[in-house]
Structure formats: structure tokens, C-alpha cells
Amino acid sequence: MKAGYITEEHELLRDSLKKFLNKEAYPFYNTWEEQGEIPRSFWKKLGAQGYLCPWLDEKYGGVGADFGYSVVINEEMEKVGTGLIGVGLHNDIVVPYLEAYGTEEQKEKWLPKCTTGEYITAIAMTEPGAGSDLASIRTTASKESGHYIVNGEKTFITNGIHADLIIVVCKTDPQSSPAYKGISLIVIERGTKGFTRGRKLNKIGLNSQDTSELIFEEAEVPAGNLLGKEGEGFYYLMNQLQQERLIVGIGAIAACERMLELTVGYVKERKAFGRTIASFQNTQFKLAELHTEIEIGRTFLDRTIESHMRGEDVVKEVSMSKWWTTDLVKKVAMECMHLHGGYGYMEEYEIARRFRDAPVTAIYAGSNEIMKTIIAKKMDLG
Numbered sequence: 022m023k024a025g026y027i028t029e030e031h032e033l034l035r036d037s038l039k040k041f042l043n044k045e046a047y048p049f050y051n052t053w054e055e056q057g058e059i060p061r062s063f064w065k066k067l068g069a070q071g072y073l074c075p076w077l078d079e080k081y082g083g084v085g086a087d088f089g090y091s092v093v094i095n096e097e098m099e100k101v102g103t104g105l106i107g108v109g110l111h112n113d114i115v116v117p118y119l120e121a122y123g124t125e126e127q128k129e130k131w132l133p134k135c136t137t138g139e140y141i142t143a144i145a146m147t148e149p150g151a152g153s154d155l156a157s158i159r160t161t162a163s164k165e166s167g168h169y170i171v172n173g174e175k176t177f178i179t180n181g182i183h184a185d186l187i188i189v190v191c192k193t194d195p196q197s198s199p200a201y202k203g204i205s206l207i208v209i210e211r212g213t214k215g216f217t218r219g220r221k222l223n224k225i226g227l228n229s230q231d232t233s234e235l236i237f238e239e240a241e242v243p244a245g246n247l248l249g250k251e252g253e254g255f256y257y258l259m260n261q262l263q264q265e266r267l268i269v270g271i272g273a274i275a276a277c278e279r280m281l282e283l284t285v286g287y288v289k290e291r292k293a294f295g296r297t298i299a300s301f302q303n304t305q306f307k308l309a310e311l312h313t314e315i316e317i318g319r320t321f322l323d324r325t326i327e328s329h330m331r332g333e334d335v336v337k338e339v340s341m342s343k344w345w346t347t348d349l350v351k352k353v354a355m356e357c358m359h360l361h362g363g364y365g366y367m368e369e370y371e372i373a374r375r376f377r378d379a380p381v382t383a384i385y386a387g388s389n390e391i392m393k394t395i396i397a398k399k400m401d402l403g
């Protein structure tokens with residue numbers, strides 16, 4: 022069933038993006054996984070074809086595309102591999118902050134380069150000692166004669182190695198009570214004095230994604246790199262996390278659909294006891310169940326996307342779809358790997374990589390427990 026928000030133009034985009042990825046991504050993806058990153062040249066190619074932030078206004082290099090375009094781009098990237106999550110993070114999570122809260126001067130300086138692939142972006146919230154409990158971050162930014170002096174450490178940062186612009190979540194007022202009122206967003210640029218990158222992290226999945234540590238030691242950032250107002254950072258994060266979590270749900274359902282497709286193909290070919298694996302009732306029931314659950318997830322997700330596109334507050338629905346679809350992707354990965362038998366455990370089969378990539382979706386962008394606390398609050402449970 023095609024979603025209501027998908028028009029002929031979206032399908033045209035999908036066709037041309039698929040052709041592009043068939044040439045520029047699929048043949049190289051396994052090498053990128055081995056190398057532990059996607060080359061910057063791929064970002065430039067994405068930019069040249071208009072696949073980076075097409076939703077931006079024309080004056081910044083976009084075409085004013087609606088969120089349906091973002092959905093298509095995220096789905097097609099996910100079909101190549103979850104390691105391309107950094108593209109969606111740049112397009113639909115980080116750059117939207119610059120667009121929403123940047124001054125005209127900041128936007129003119131940064132946004133056009135975000136559409137060409139010249140600038141890759143990241144957002145740095147998590148620290149070694151604070152992930153879910155964001156208000157307890159310890160990175161500080163103190164104002165001194167036209168600069169912020171930033172000190173602290175961030176970890177698990179997607180696009181951390183490639184990033185040219187990083188939105189760093191800092192405490193500009195560490196004494197503030199409640200703590201979240203002292204949080205501000207500061208854009209730190211590549212080459213800033215006192216800013217270094219730590220380790221590129223060795224993960225069990227998303228291997229082509231450059232996830233890293235970032236270190237700020239007396240980093241000198243121009244005061245003009247403050248995003249929005251001092252002390253408003255936490256509110257900005259809460260506003261933007263709706264779309265971030267929606268993007269994770271979109272990737273999760275696309276991954277489920279891909280794994281189901283792979284597995285249906287496999288069980289129809291593979292034989293045991295003189296018949297196909299597909300002909301066993303257990304296989305049929307398992308795949309029928311997964312197909313049903315994926316369709317349910319897709320339907321709810323599409324409904325939530327439509328509401329988001331109408332500008333409605335869907336914090337509760339997004340939280341529901343984020344936890345449910347990412348729990349589902351873990352289940353689908355496990356069941357589909359199992360139906361591949363021993364081959365499912367071998368790296369040359371795509372299902373093995375999908376099995377490694379799936380679990381993190383339930384952890385990042387707010388863990389699934391945090392999603393449930395949001396839903397419980399919306400239910401007025403205290």
C-alpha cells in the first residue's frame with residue numbers, strides 16, 4: 022500500500038536515486054564497511070545530484086522539497102546499509118537546527134556548503150558520563166572577550182571524523198537550576214583551536230559510519246557561533262528530536278522490509294529434506310507474522326509522517342513508533358538470520374550485517390526506555 026504523502030514526483034526521485042546508488046554506493050558498500058568510513062567524495066556526489074538537504078530554500082542551495090523527499094532518501098540509503106545513517110543525520114537532523122535557529126549571517130555562511138557536500142555536519146550531545154540524562158552533561162562554554170571557551174568531551178558522535186560543523190551541546194550556565202536551563206548550542210568548526218578528534222570508535226555494526234570521540238580543551242569558538250539564544254538549547258533539542266526519532270523509525274521499517282525480502286528469496290531457494298525451506302509451515306508462519314508486524318509498523322509510521330508533514334505535534338506518536346519499530350527491527354533481524362541457517366551467520370550474507378546493525382537503533386536518538394517515559398508523561402502517569 023502506497024503512503025498518501027508519496028506523489029509521482031517522489032517516485033521519480035526514488036527512481037533516479039536508486040540508479041545513482043546502484044552506480045555510486047552498492048558496488049562499494051562492503052569496501053566502505055571494511056575501511057570504516059564512507060569517502061567524502063561520495064558526499065560530494067550526493068550534493069551534486071541534489072540529494073543533500075533538498076528541503077532547504079533555493080537561496081541556500083535546496084529546492085524547497087517537502088518531508089516526503091526526506092523519507093524517500095532515508096529509505097533508499099537504508100536499503101544500501103544502515104551505515105549510511107550519517108547522511109540522514111546531516112540532511113534531516115543537524116542541518117534543520119542551523120536552518121531553524123541560525124541567524125541570516127550564519128545560514129548564508131554554512132547552509133550552501135551543506136547542500137554541496139563540502140560541509141558534513143554532526144550533533145554532539147552524548148558524553149562519556151551522560152547519555153540519556155542530557156541535562157547532566159559537563160561540557161562547559163564560558164564567554165570571554167568575543168569568544169566561548171569550550172571544555173569537555175563528547176562520545177559516540179555520528180559523522181564525528183568527517184564533520185566540518187558540529188553542534189555542540191554545552192553548559193553556558195553550569196550553576197543553573199534546573200540544570201537544563203543552562204544548556205546552549207554552539208557550532209564548532211573544523212580547525213578550531215583546542216578542538217581535536219579522539220578515537221574513531223570500533224563498533225559491532227554500522228561499520229562504514231564514522232562514529233568518534235570529540236575533545237575540547239580550551240577550544241576558542243567565536244561568540245557568533247552560538248546557535249539561537251543562550252540557555253535555550255534544551256528547548257531546541259526537544260523541538261528537533263521529533264524529526265530525529267521519526268528518521269530512525271523510517272530507517273527501521275526500511276531495514277525490516279529489506280530483511281524480509283532477502284529472507285523470502287533465500288527460503289524459496291534453499292532446500293532441506295527434499296523440499297524448500299519456504300514450504301515448511303514453521304517458515305510460512307514466521308514470515309507471515311513478520312510481514313504482518315512490518316505492515317502494522319509501516320501503517321502507523323506513515324500516519325505519523327503525514328501528521329508531522331501537517332506540522333502537528335506528534336511527540337507521543339513519534340516516541341511510540343521509534344520504540345516499536347526499533348524493537349521490531351531487532352526481532353526481524355534475529356528471525357531472518359535464523360531462517361538463513363548457518364549461512365545467516367556468515368559475513369558474506371547481507372542478513373549477517375543487518376543483524377549486527379539493527380540493535381543500535383533502539384539505543385540512539387533516545388533509548389527505547391526514554392521513549393516510554395515520554396509516552397507515560399503524555400499519559401499523565403506522573
Ligand SMILES: Cc1cc2nc3c(=O)[nH]c(=O)nc-3n(C[C@H](O)[C@H](O)[C@H](O)COP(=O)(O)OP(=O)(O)OC[C@H]3O[C@@H](n4cnc5c(N)ncnc54)[C@H](O)[C@@H]3O)c2cc1C
Binds near residue numbers: 147224387394
Ligand atoms: C552508533 C551510535 C551513534 C550515536 N550517535 C550519536 C550522535 O551523533 N550524537 C550524540 O550526541 N549521541 C550519539 N549517540 C549516543 C546515544 O544517543 C546514547 O548512547 C544514548 O542516548 C544512550 O545513552 P548512554 O549510552 O549514555 O546510555 P545510558 O544513558 O547510560 O543508559 C544505559 C541503559 O539505561 C537505560 N536507562 C537510562 N535512563 C533510564 C530511565 N530513566 N529509565 C529506564 N531506563 C533508563 C537506557 O535505556 C539504557 O538501556 C550514538 C550512539 C551510538 C551507539
